[in-house]
Amino acid sequence: MPEPNIAVNNLTFTFPDSTRGLQDISLDLPPGSRTLLIGANGAGKTTLLRLLSGKRMAPSNAINIGGIDPFSTGLEGVTYLGLEWVLNPIVRTDIGVPELLRSVGGNAYPQRRDELIHILDVDLSWHLHAVSDGERRRVQLCMGLLRPWSVLLLDEITVDLDLLSRHNFLDFLKRETESRQCTIVYATHILDNLAAWPTHLVHMSLGKVKKWGGMETFEVPEVEAGGAAGNSRLGQLVLQWLREDLAQRGPRRGQAGEGKTYQSHEGKGGYGLESK
Numbered sequence: 575m576p577e578p579n580i581a582v583n584n585l586t587f588t589f590p591d592s593t594r595g596l597q598d599i600s601l602d603l604p605p606g607s608r609t610l611l612i613g614a615n616g617a618g619k620t621t622l623l624r625l626l627s628g629k630r631m632a633p634s635n636a637i638n639i640g641g642i643d644p645f646s647t648g649l650e651g652v653t654y655l656g657l658e659w660v661l662n663p664i665v666r667t668d669i670g671v672p673e674l675l676r677s678v679g680g681n682a683y684p685q686r687r688d689e690l691i692h693i694l695d696v697d698l699s700w701h702l703h704a705v706s707d708g709e710r711r712r713v714q715l716c717m718g719l720l721r722p723w724s725v726l727l728l729d730e731i732t733v734d735l736d737l738l739s740r741h742n743f744l745d746f747l748k749r750e751t752e753s754r755q756c757t758i759v760y761a762t763h764i765l766d767n768l769a770a771w772p773t774h775l776v777h778m779s780l781g782k783v784k785k786w787g788g789m790e791t792f793e794v795p796e797v798e799a800g801g802a803a804g805n806s807r808l809g810q811l812v813l814q815w816l817r818e819d820l821a822q823r824g825p826r827r828g829q830a831g832e833g834k835t836y837q838s839h840e841g842k843g844g845y846g847l848e849s850k
């Protein structure tokens with residue numbers, strides 16, 4: 575793939591037997607970009623990433639990656655790492671790390687394999703039925719990133735990583751985009767220490783893209799003194815977006831606004847809906 579740009583052109587997609595999906599999405603993410611895909615639960619991030627990866631069929635001409643329609647042509651070089659990959663049962667069996675890495679072609683890329691093992695701090699003597707969730711995830715990331723990809727689509731799979739491992743991992747991805755022709759889209763809810771990482775942001779809500787563009791096009795608010803201590807300015811921006819999205823979506827059926835309140839667990843003795 576010569577120039578791994580991601581072009582989405584008026585993409586509309588509806589799930590079978592459902593009214594949900596994506597509406598009229600257009601994006602143009604340049605080669606070498608690192609995009610954060612931001613949005614509340616259910617905004618449409620996974621749906622978009624799966625369509626970009628070619629795992630779901632999009633209408634023809636709506637998605638173009640490096641000049642190719644990923645579904646019809648089957649794209650070599652596009653790696654999608656999402657929940658279904660994370661839940662692959664193989665990585666819970668009594669299997670050793672070297673064997674696993676070999677099974678995904680690790681021997682073809684020895685230098686890359688050794689670098690990933692170092693960056694993700696993987697112990698080659700681990701057996702995958704007897705490691706922690708975060709350790710397992712580090713091995714999986716090694717496996718998933720071994721083959722040099724042109725486009726990497728990450729669907730929040732760093733939640734188990736400790737802060738340092740996540741930092742090293744994201745640093746590695748940044749270096750990748752700076753040292754060779756490749757492009758990353760990363761859907762995440764965890765924005766801590768991430769402000770300097772993205773080149774682009776895409777804000778999704780209710781199946782649509784509300785805003786997208788280079789980092790320089792976003793007005794990142796000042797951190798409030800006191801109250802916002804510890805939050806990055808990017809975190810503040812996203813918090814503001816999600817509050818607006820929630821207000822726009824309105825209450826869910828049966829919630830406050832239709833004569834009911836949801837009582838919190840704390841101090842009120844249990845979860846329950848009570849009429850006002």
Ligand SMILES: Nc1ncnc2c1ncn2[C@@H]1O[C@H](COP(=O)(O)OP(=O)(O)OP(=O)(O)O)[C@@H](O)[C@H]1O
Pocket residue numbers: 589590592594595613614615616617618619620621622
């Ligand atoms: N197979 C499906 N059939 C019908 N509707 C679906 C299906 N998968 C997802 N949806 C709906 O599509 C919408 C978008 O889902 P999606 O998984 O893309 O959200 P998301 O932004 O990735 O959310 P999260 O942050 O929780 O992972 C949701 O309202 C969801 O209920």
